[in-house]
Amino acid sequence: MGSSNRSYVRVVFAAAATALVVVTATAIWTVKHQGLRVGEYTAQLPGITINFDETGIPAIAGANWQELAKAQGFIVASERMWQMDLIRRKAAGRLAEWFGPKALPLDIKAQREDRAATMAQSVDLLPREQREFCDAYASGVNQFIEKFPGRWGIEYKLTGQKPDAWSCADSLLVVLSMSEALASMSDDEFVQAKWRKVLPPAWESFLFTLEHPWNKPFFNERERKALEIPSGKDALPEKPLTPEEYASTAELSDEPYAIGSNSWAWNGPAGSWLVNDPHLGQSTPQLWYAMRMKITEKEWVVGVALPGLPGVVLGMNPSLAWAFTNVGEDVDDLLEEELSADGSQYVAKGSGSSKQWRKIETRQVEIPVKGAGAHALEIRKTHRGPLVEIPEGSGKFYSRQWLPLKPGRIGIPTLDLNRATNWDEINKAADGFTVPAQNVLIMDRAGNIGYRATGTGVIRKITGRRPQPATEGEWTGFAPPTERHRMWIEAEKGPNPTSMATANQRIWVDRFGHNWYGEDREERINSVLRSRNTHTQQQMLELQLDVTSRFRRELMRWIALNSVSSTEKERDLQQKWIRWDGSGRTDPDIFTDSISTERMFYKILLGRLRDHFKPDLAEGEKYNWKLERAWVVALLSKKGSFRTFGVEDTDLATSILRKVAADRGGEMYAERNAWSGQHPFVKNVPVAGWFFRVRSYPQYGYADLVRAEKPDHGPSVRMIWNLRRPEDSEWMFPVGQSGHVGSSHYSDLRTRWTDGAMMKAIPAEF
Numbered sequence: 001m002g003s004s005n006r007s008y009v010r011v012v013f014a015a016a017a018t019a020l021v022v023v024t025a026t027a028i029w030t031v032k033h034q035g036l037r038v039g040e041y042t043a044q045l046p047g048i049t050i051n052f053d054e055t056g057i058p059a060i061a062g063a064n065w066q067e068l069a070k071a072q073g074f075i076v077a078s079e080r081m082w083q084m085d086l087i088r089r090k091a092a093g094r095l096a097e098w099f100g101p102k103a104l105p106l107d108i109k110a111q112r113e114d115r116a117a118t119m120a121q122s123v124d125l126l127p128r129e130q131r132e133f134c135d136a137y138a139s140g141v142n143q144f145i146e147k148f149p150g151r152w153g154i155e156y157k158l159t160g161q162k163p164d165a166w167s168c169a170d171s172l173l174v175v176l177s178m179s180e181a182l183a184s185m186s187d188d189e190f191v192q193a194k195w196r197k198v199l200p201p202a203w204e205s206f207l208f209t210l211e212h213p214w215n216k217p218f219f220n221e222r223e224r225k226a227l228e229i230p231s232g233k234d235a236l237p238e239k240p241l242t243p244e245e246y247a248s249t250a251e252l253s254d255e256p257y258a259i260g261s262n263s264w265a266w267n268g269p270a271g272s273w274l275v276n277d278p279h280l281g282q283s284t285p286q287l288w289y290a291m292r293m294k295i296t297e298k299e300w301v302v303g304v305a306l307p308g309l310p311g312v313v314l315g316m317n318p319s320l321a322w323a324f325t326n327v328g329e330d331v332d333d334l335l336e337e338e339l340s341a342d343g344s345q346y347v348a349k350g351s352g353s354s355k356q357w358r359k360i361e362t363r364q365v366e367i368p369v370k371g372a373g374a375h376a377l378e379i380r381k382t383h384r385g386p387l388v389e390i391p392e393g394s395g396k397f398y399s400r401q402w403l404p405l406k407p408g409r410i411g412i413p414t415l416d417l418n419r420a421t422n423w424d425e426i427n428k429a430a431d432g433f434t435v436p437a438q439n440v441l442i443m444d445r446a447g448n449i450g451y452r453a454t455g456t457g458v459i460r461k462i463t464g465r466r467p468q469p470a471t472e473g474e475w476t477g478f479a480p481p482t483e484r485h486r487m488w489i490e491a492e493k494g495p496n497p498t499s500m501a502t503a504n505q506r507i508w509v510d511r512f513g514h515n516w517y518g519e520d521r522e523e524r525i526n527s528v529l530r531s532r533n534t535h536t537q538q539q540m541l542e543l544q545l546d547v548t549s550r551f552r553r554e555l556m557r558w559i560a561l562n563s564v565s566s567t568e569k570e571r572d573l574q575q576k577w578i579r580w581d582g583s584g585r586t587d588p589d590i591f592t593d594s595i596s597t598e599r600m601f602y603k604i605l606l607g608r609l610r611d612h613f614k615p616d617l618a619e620g621e622k623y624n625w626k627l628e629r630a631w632v633v634a635l636l637s638k639k640g641s642f643r644t645f646g647v648e649d650t651d652l653a654t655s656i657l658r659k660v661a662a663d664r665g666g667e668m669y670a671e672r673n674a675w676s677g678q679h680p681f682v683k684n685v686p687v688a689g690w691f692f693r694v695r696s697y698p699q700y701g702y703a704d705l706v707r708a709e710k711p712d713h714g715p716s717v718r719m720i721w722n723l724r725r726p727e728d729s730e731w732m733f734p735v736g737q738s739g740h741v742g743s744s745h746y747s748d749l750r751t752r753w754t755d756g757a758m759m760k761a762i763p764a765e766f
Contacts, residue, residue: 041078044147045071045140055759056737056745059292059766065415066136068293069310073140073166076289080307080739081145082153083285084174085163086680087308091173091180092116096375097368098161099684104375107367113386114363114379118405119172125408126168130432133415134168137310141166153740155681158688166308172410174308175435179404181280183436185332185515186400190390191624193466198616202234203609207623208465210513212506212630213637214523218451219485219508227634229641236612236646245604246655252606253623260504260517260708262544263323263439264525267447268497270534272723274443276314276323277544277715279708282677284694284747285739287716288314290731292766293418301418302729302762304717307739311414314719316729316761319421320444321721325502327437328515328626329455331403333464335384335473339397346382346397349471360387384474399470403435403456410435423450423488430454431481439502445723447491449500453484453507463512497533501525503706517626520551520704537728540720545756546706551629552594553582558636559597562653570661584670584700592669593660595702600656601632605645629704670698675754676711677734679741694735694747697754718758730758 042050048071049061058075062068077084089095093110095103126134142165145152149162156162196204211227261278280287288304291312303315314324338347340357348358361381366374380387384399403409413432420426426442430452433440437455444450457479458464462472485508489498503521506514527550528543529535560577563570576590584591602623610617635641642649679692701709708714715734722728734753738745752759 041074041144041148044143045074050075051765053763055748056743057290057292059294059763061294064295065419066132068295069133069136069415070140070143072291072293072305072310073137073142074144075140076305076307077141077144077166078148078151079737079743080285080289081141081163082155083739084141084166084170084308087177088170088173091177092119093367096370098159098370100370101372104367104369108375108377111365111367111377112379112388113400113402113405114381115173115176115405116169118407119176119410120169121407122172122410123168126411127432129415130412131168133310134171134412137171138166138168154742158681158685171309171412174306175410175412176404178306179410179436181436182326183329183331183403185330186334186402188624189332189464189466190334191622194621195617195623196466198613200230200234202228202230206230206631207609207628208625209627209630210506212519212627213633214519215506217506217508218487221509223509227630229631229634229638230644235644236608238643238646238648241604241647241651241655243655245607246600246659248603248607250607251599251603251622252610253602253625253628260521260703261325262501262503262521262525262706262708263325263441264499264501264503264529264543265323265441265443265449266497266499266529266535266540267443267449267491267723268534269495270536271725272443272445272447272491273535273537273540274316274321274323274441274721274723275540275544275719276325276441276721277718278314278324279714280716282675282712282714282716282734284677284679284682284692284735286677286733286735288733290733290737291315292762294766299419300766302766304719304731305414309412309414311412311418313414313417314717315418316721316726317418317420318445318726320426320442321723321729322417322426322443323441323719323721324438325441325504327439327453327455327507328504328517329437329457330464330512330514331435331437331456331458333401333473334390334398334467335401335470336467337382337384337387337397337399337470346387347471348383349474351471358383382470384470398467401464401473401475403458409456423448426450427452427486430484439504439507441500441502443721443723447498447723449489449491449498450487451500451502451507452486455484456481457483460512465513495533497529497535499526499529501529515626518629518704520549520629521706521708523550524548524706537720537722537730541718541730541756541758543706544715544718544720547584547591547700547702548706549582549584549594549702549704551582551633551704552591552598553580554636555597555601555632556580556582556590556594559653559656562649563657564650564654565657567661570657573657573661573664584702584705588668588670588700589664591700591702592666593664595669596660596663597656598632600659602628604647604652604655605642608645608647668698669702670700673699673702673709673711675699675709675714675734692741694750697750718753719761720758721761727760727762727764729761731761732758 051059060071093107096107263276265274289307291305292302294300301312301317303312345357347355350356363379365377382399385401389397411432416429420429433454434456440452442450458475459477504517505519505522506516556577560574565571580590606623675696681689681692699709701707719731733749736745736747736749
C-alpha cells in the first residue's frame with residue numbers, strides 16, 4: 001500500500017474514531033440528562049417550584065425576586081453553561097486559554113482594554129439591590145456547577161475543560177458583550193475617516209449624510225437639514241460610461257447592514273399589541289433564554305433573558321409590556337494622543353506651551369495560550385481610555401473613549417424593569433440602562449403607549465464621527481437621565497387607533513448626530529399600520545414577516561423608466577420591473593435583480609468618485625456608511641441628478657439593465673442567503689462539529705426589509721404581547737431552548753420559526 005493510501009486510511013480511521021466518541025458521549029449524556037430537571041435539579045432549590053412546558057421553557061415560582069434570580073441562574077446554567085462561558089471569555093479576553101493561538105488576536109484586543117478589571121471595579125459601584133440580585137443569580141449558577149459536574153455540556157467533555165465559578169462581574173461582562181455588538185463604532189469610524197479626509201465638504205456631507213428624505217424624527221424635527229446633492233464645481237466631470245465600470249466585480253462598499261430591530265405598539269378597537277423582534281447575531285444555542293417567573297398572581301414576569309444575566313430583558317408583567325430597539329448613539333471615539341519622545345507620557349490637556357503632561361498607566365499581564373505557554377502583553381492607558389497604536393507601526397497612538405469602559409457606567413437594572421407597574425416606575429428603571437442606549441416602547445393594559453430612550457448622553461466639544469485630537473475630542477461630562485427623550489400617548493376613546501414604531505431610524509436630531517441605520521423598515525411598518533383602522537394579531541405577525549421594500553420598488557421602476565432596451569428580454573424586464581410591488585415573495589427573481597442593481601449603483605458611482613480622487617483614495621479602501629441608501633433615494637427622486645457623478649440617467653439605467661439581463665438565471669437570493677447561525681463547533685471542529693449542525697433554510701429577508709435577515713444575522717426572537725388578553729400573547733425562537741446537542745429542545749423550534757409559526761408565551765396554567 002502506498003504512503004498516500006496509508007495516510008488516507010489513517011485520516012478516515014481517525015475521523016471514524018472521533019465520530020464514534022462523539023456519538024457515544026452524546027448518547028450517554030442524553031440518557032443522563034433526560035428527566036432530571038424537574039426532579040433532581042429542583043431538589044437543590046427548596047422553596048422553588050419549576051415547571052417546564054413541552055418546548056423546555058421553564059416557569060419558576062418563588063417567594064421573592066432574589067430566590068427567583070438564584071433559581072434562574074441554576075436553570076439557565078443547566079442548559080447554557082457552555083454558551084455563558086464563551087460569552088464571558090470572549091468579553092474578558094480568555095479564549096486562547098481554551099482554543100489556542102487562533103483565538104489570541106481577540107484576546108489581545110480585550111485584554112488591552114482591561115475589560116475584566118473594569119467590570120470587577122464596576123461591581124463595587126452597583127446599587128445595593130442590583131448587587132444582591134446579581135449575586136443571587138451567580139450563587140445559582142455556581143450551585144449547578146458544583147452539584148452537577150457531569151452535566152455542564154458535552155463541549156466540556158470534548159475539549160477537556162471545566163467552568164470557573166460565576167461572579168457578578170461575569171454578568172457585567174455579558175452586558176459588555178451586548179454593548180460591543182450594539183454600541184461599538186470606532187472601528188467603522190476609522191475606516192470611514194480614510195474617505196472623509198480626501199472628500200471635499202460637499203461630497204463628505206452627501207456620502208456621509210445624517211439625513212434621509214423619508215425620516216420624520218419624534219423630537220427636534222425642525223432642526224433637520226436638506227440632503228444636498230453636490231453640483232457646480234463639486235460635480236465630477238462628465239465622461240462616457242464604459243463596460244468595464246458596470247462589469248467590474250470589485251466591490252467598493254460592504255453589503256448593506258442587516259443590523260436592526262423592529263418594535264411597534266398599536267392600539268385600536270380590535271386590540272392592543274406590542275410587537276418586538278430584535279435583530280442580532282444568529283447562533284446555536286440561540287441568544288435568548290425564555291423565562292417565566294412568578295411570585296404572586298399580581299407579581300410576575302414573562303420574557304427573554306440573556307444567558308448570564310439575571311431577570312428578563314424583553315417582556316411583559318401584569319401591568320406593562322416593553323420592547324427594545326437599538327438607538328445607535330455614538331459613545332465610542334478614537335482620540336489621537338500626543339506622546340513624549342520616550343513614549344511614557346501623554347498630553348492630558350492644554351496646547352502649545354501650556355501642555356500638561358501625564359504619565360501613561362501601564363501594567364504587565366500574561367495571556368495563557370493553550371499549547372503555547374503564555375503571551376506577554378503590556379496594558380497601557382490614559383485617563384481617556386486604553387491606548388493602542390493604530391495601525392501597528394504607524395507611530396500614531398489612540399485612546400479608545402468608549403462608554404462601557406468608564407467604571408460604573410454598566411449596570412443591571414432588570415429587577416426594576418421587571419416589577420415596574422406604571423409610567424413613572426418604568427422610567428426610573430430605564431434610568432439604569434446606561435449602555436447600550438435603547439429605544440424602549442412601552443404599552444400598558446389600558447392601551448396607553450410610551451417611548452423612552454435609555455443610555456447615557458455624552459457631552460462633547462467636537463464630533464466623534466472621526467478620530468480627533470485627544471484634547472479636543474475628550475468628553476466634558478455626561479447628561480443626566482432626566483434629559484433622555486420620552487413621550488406618553490394616551491389611548492384614544494373611539495374608533496381612531498394610535499400607534500408608534502421604532503426600527504433604528506433617527507428618533508431625534510442633535511448637534512453631532514447619532515449613528516442610525518436607515519428609514520426603510522420604519523417607513524414600511526408605519527405605512528402598513530396606518531393603512532387601516534383595524535388590525536388582528538395575525539396581521540401583526542404578517543408584518544414581522546414582511547419582505548416588501550419601497551426602496552427596491554422605486555429603484556427598479558427608475559431603471560425601467562430611464563433605460564433604453566435593445567432586446568425582447570430587456571423589454572420584458574422593463575415591464576415586469578414597472579409592475580413589481582417590491583415584494584420578495586411576489587417575484588423572487590426581481591428581488592434578486594434589485595440586489596444586483598443596488599450593488600451596481602455603488603460600484604459605478606463610488607468607482608467614479610474613487611478614480612477622481614486617486615491616488616489619495618487607495619484601491620482597497622471601501623466606502624462604509626449605514627445610511628448609504630439615503631443618498632441613492634435622493635438621486636432617484638430628482639431627474640438628471642446622476643450628472644453629479646458625471647453620468648446621464650439614461651446611460652446609467654441602460655447599462656444596468658443590460659448587465660442584469662445578461663447575468664440573469666443564477667442562484668436566487670434566498671438560497672445564497674441561507675441561515676448559517678450554527679454552533680461554533682460546526683465551523684471550527686472537524687468531524688465532531690457535524691453532530692452539532694441544525695437544519696439550514698433559505699431566507700427571504702434583507703437589510704432594508706422588516707424581515708431583515710443575513711446568513712449570520714437577523715431576528716433573534718419574535719414576540720407579540722397582547723395587552724388586552726395577555727394569555728393570547730405569542731412568541732417564537734430560531735432554534736430551541738436548550739444549548740445541549742443531546743436535548744430534544746436543541747433545535748425543535750427550527751422549522752416552526754422558518755414557517756412563521758408562533759406559540760403561546762403565557763400558558764393557562766402559569
